[in-house]
Amino acid sequence: MRAYSTVIFAVAILAAGPALAQSMGKDMKGMGMKAPAAKFGKGMGVITAIDTRTARLTIKHGPIPAVGWPAMTMAFKADPPTLLKGLKVGQKIGFDVKVQGTAAEVTAVRPQ
Numbered sequence: 001m002r003a004y005s006t007v008i009f010a011v012a013i014l015a016a017g018p019a020l021a022q023s024m025g026k027d028m029k030g031m032g033m034k035a036p037a038a039k040f041g042k043g044m045g046v047i048t049a050i051d052t053r054t055a056r057l058t059i060k061h062g063p064i065p066a067v068g069w070p071a072m073t074m075a076f077k078a079d080p081p082t083l084l085k086g087l088k089v090g091q092k093i094g095f096d097v098k099v100q101g102t103a104a105e106v107t108a109v110r111p112q
């Protein structure tokens with residue numbers, strides 16, 4: 001009789017396991033959506049477009065391991081927008097980037 005109830009107990013734990021893991025996974029995802037951690041990195045690249053109206057610049061940049069990026073061409077928001085002052089398409093720059101979720105901002109520009 002005792003052995004039998006031990007088996008039932010073990011089966012109950014096994015059955016509850018996946019549900020428990022699933023609810024923990026949901027909580028983790030919820031946390032990620034609320035406040036994704038910001039990542040910071042430094043990149044090198046060439047400016048391919050500047051839009052002062054929307055405060056955006058497009059950079060063909062090399063890999064930035066600190067934020068997990070391969071080389072690519074992409075648009076960034078300039079924060080502050082005054083970073084764009086004096087920059088030109090075709091210019092080579094070093095830059096600081098802040099990545100939060102899917103948003104990427106250039107926070108500093110260093111003409112090379």
Ligand SMILES: [Cu+2]
Binds near residue numbers: 072073074
């Ligand atoms: Cu990129």
